[in-house]
Amino acid sequence: MTTVRAALTQVSWPGSQAEMLDKHEGLARKAAAEGAQVLCFQELFHGPYFGIVQDAKYYRYAEPADGPVVQRFAALAKELGIVSVLPIYEEQQPGVYYNTAVVVDADGTVLGSYRKNHIPHVDRFWEKFYFRPGNLGWPVFETAVGRVGVTICYDRHFPEGWRALGLGGAEIVFNPNASKPGLSNRLWELEQPTAAAANGYFVCVPNRVGREDNEYGDQAVDFYGTSYVVDPRGNYVGDRASSTDEELLVRDLDLSLVREARDEWQFYRDRRPDAYGPLVAP
Numbered sequence: 001m002t003t004v005r006a007a008l009t010q011v012s013w014p015g016s017q018a019e020m021l022d023k024h025e026g027l028a029r030k031a032a033a034e035g036a037q038v039l040c041f042q043e044l045f046h047g048p049y050f051g052i053v054q055d056a057k058y059y060r061y062a063e064p065a066d067g068p069v070v071q072r073f074a075a076l077a078k079e080l081g082i083v084s085v086l087p088i089y090e091e092q093q094p095g096v097y098y099n100t101a102v103v104v105d106a107d108g109t110v111l112g113s114y115r116k117n118h119i120p121h122v123d124r125f126w127e128k129f130y131f132r133p134g135n136l137g138w139p140v141f142e143t144a145v146g147r148v149g150v151t152i153c154y155d156r157h158f159p160e161g162w163r164a165l166g167l168g169g170a171e172i173v174f175n176p177n178a179s180k181p182g183l184s185n186r187l188w189e190l191e192q193p194t195a196a197a198a199n200g201y202f203v204c205v206p207n208r209v210g211r212e213d214n215e216y217g218d219q220a221v222d223f224y225g226t227s228y229v230v231d232p233r234g235n236y237v238g239d240r241a242s243s244t245d246e247e248l249l250v251r252d253l254d255l256s257l258v259r260e261a262r263d264e265w266q267f268y269r270d271r272r273p274d275a276y277g278p279l280v281a282p
Helices: 017-033 056-061 068-080 153-157 159-167 184-199 213-219 256-264
Strands: 003-010 038-040 083-093 096-104 110-115 140-143 146-150 172-174 202-205 209-211 222-224 228-230 247-254
Touching (some): 003 017, 003 202, 017 247, 068 096, 083 146, 096 146, 159 184, 184 202, 184 228, 202 247, 228 247
Parallel strands (some): 003 038, 038 083, 172 202
Antiparallel strands (some): 003 247, 083 096, 096 110, 140 146, 202 228, 209 222
């Protein structure tokens, strides 16, 4: 498959999980109607971004990686014939929770999970209260649209993960986000295009959008949307999404560019793992 049509969602929290799930099912159906073959939802798509506060009541959003949310959207993936990346709040067992993306193939088969490796703990990103660091490494999934990898939000600040996915053969990497204005704005513009160019693959970046003050009142932040796709040379594929409005972003990915970019820049040939010992020193 040379050209793959990918879709990304950026939506605001409507106030209930039922509404949020219905909203995403509607977007999945819209994506399929527009010819999308792979779809990635935003970070923690089935709930609010609860890292704004530290409150144990939000543990109740967690469910197993084969729980009702994944079962519903795996069945939808099969119905629509669309590869789906489902960023959920995973409960491995009571008290053990992960920020996880479940990857479902176009026939509804659950291929596996990625658990967010890097967990922030700063103002209104109190994620260590909710998540353990991931323990599944950097898997690459063989899907109907090609080899797919995942990083989640804060992971994007660490170049080692991007390279690990490239070494694993990824052609498309999805990076679902919940990013707000502040220090991250400039990095949002730099990091994913740089990762795409440095590793020779497509990077697809959905972000939440809007202000979840219906959940957090004055503590809420404005998620800035601007979801986008970049190619293996680090160029935008089409425009970025709105910074304020909900949107389904649909873009065509020419996978032949992966080989072209890697032939032009022989980063994999010229890398020197024998010289990188300090990178893994504690």
